[in-house]
Amino acid sequence: MGRTPPHPEVSQFDLQQVLEALVDPVRRSIVAQLDASDADIPCGGFDIPVSKSTATHHFNVLREAGLIRQHYVGTSRMNSLRRAEMDEVFPGLLDALTRQPAKKT
Amino acid sequence: MGRTPPHPEVSQFDLQQVLEALVDPVRRSIVAQLDASDADIPCGGFDIPVSKSTATHHFNVLREAGLIRQHYVGTSRMNSLRRAEMDEVFPGLLDALTRQPAKKT
DNA sequence: ACCAAAGTACGACCGATGTCAAACTTCGAC
DNA sequence: GTCGAAGTTTGACATCGGTCGTACTTTGGT
Numbered sequence: 001m002g003r004t005p006p007h008p009e010v011s012q013f014d015l016q017q018v019l020e021a022l023v024d025p026v027r028r029s030i031v032a033q034l035d036a037s038d039a040d041i042p043c044g045g046f047d048i049p050v051s052k053s054t055a056t057h058h059f060n061v062l063r064e065a066g067l068i069r070q071h072y073v074g075t076s077r078m079n080s081l082r083r084a085e086m087d088e089v090f091p092g093l094l095d096a097l098t099r100q101p102a103k104k105t
Numbered sequence: 106m107g108r109t110p111p112h113p114e115v116s117q118f119d120l121q122q123v124l125e126a127l128v129d130p131v132r133r134s135i136v137a138q139l140d141a142s143d144a145d146i147p148c149g150g151f152d153i154p155v156s157k158s159t160a161t162h163h164f165n166v167l168r169e170a171g172l173i174r175q176h177y178v179g180t181s182r183m184n185s186l187r188r189a190e191m192d193e194v195f196p197g198l199l200d201a202l203t204r205q206p207a208k209k210t
Numbered sequence: 211a212c213c214a215a216a217g218t219a220c221g222a223c224c225g226a227t228g229t230c231a232a233a234c235t236t237c238g239a240c
Numbered sequence: 241g242t243c244g245a246a247g248t249t250t251g252a253c254a255t256c257g258g259t260c261g262t263a264c265t266t267t268g269g270t
Contacts, residue, residue: 015202016130023128024228025121044246054229056248075237075246092201097120099196129258149216159259161218166257180216180267 008066013089021065022097026050027058031067034081035098042076113171118194126170127202131155132163136172139186140203147181 022028026048033046043052043059050058059079062068069080086094127133131153138151148164155163164184167173174185191199 019124019128020227023124026228042246050228051230052247053231053249057228059247072237077247090201091204092197096195096198096201097124125257131258147216155258156260157217158219158261162258164217177267182217 004071005060005063007063007069010066010085010089013066013086015090017065018067018086018090018093021061021067024058024061026054027062028097030058030062030079031081031094032098034068034079035083035094040078040080042073042078044076109176110165110168112168112174115171115190115194118171118191120195122170123172123191123195123198126166126172129163129166131159132167133202135163135167135184136186136199137203139173139184140188140199145183145185147178147183149181 022031029048030046034041043055046055048055048058059068059070059077063070066082067086069082070077072078083094127136134153135151139146148160149157151160153160153163164173164175164182168175171187172191174187175182177183188199
């Protein structure tokens with residue numbers, strides 16, 4: 001299982017797919033945590049309220065949409081945000097979403 | 106039925122709800138058509154590939170998310186984009202989405 | 211008064227998606 | 241080589257959301 005999974009190229013990025021990935025709160029949380037971190041984060045290192053198998057599913061969706069890049073380090077799968085590439089194709093999008101709106105009363 | 110339906114206030118805008126509204130291609134198309142128009146557009150005046158009852162549903166979702174404003178003129182329901190208000194709460198979001206990405210081959 | 215146009219409301223249907231548990235696979239450490 | 245940690249895979253399940261048709265309501269025109 002040490003194979004690197006397939007990542008889409010920038011030229012394949014699709015707005016519909018990216019939005020479908022980002023509409024899920026758990027996945028937006030993952031993106032936000034990556035955006036706030038300066039280092040890569042293993043799948044198990046996120047604060048998300050779902051089981052491991054569900055987490056795997058979310059990471060797959062994010063990777064297939066081009067939002068994250070994954071590579072193995074030992075038995076851990078490390079994740080990083082493809083910020084620059086996303087910004088290149090959909091300028092302003094991640095900015096608008098990670099700029100967490102303070103949920104008022 | 107000439108009553109004006111309820112519209113959320115700017116302070117009630119919710120990112121999750123806005124994203125759920127914008128993730129549907131038909132609704133994004135409605136938003137794009139409104140954004141490209143300088144006048145209000147009646148429900149029947151949009152180029153969308155769905156039945157009237159489905160269209161009503163989409164307009165409701167958009168209105169409840171705060172994306173559009175609706176008011177009656179005779180028997181027609183006119184729609185306008187709440188651009189400025191959206192930009193105020195989620196700066197850059199509509200820009201990122203209406204800047205339609207040219208879908209290459 | 212009557213009729214057509216513009217939407218709405220109500221059900222029904224169905225495909226997609228998020229969720230989990232359980233079994234399995236890999237890799238590193240000892 | 242054995243074991244545990246980290247993820248994946250598979251299958252099942254439930255819910256949700258988009259879709260439509262039909263019946264209904266309201267409004268404006270004749």
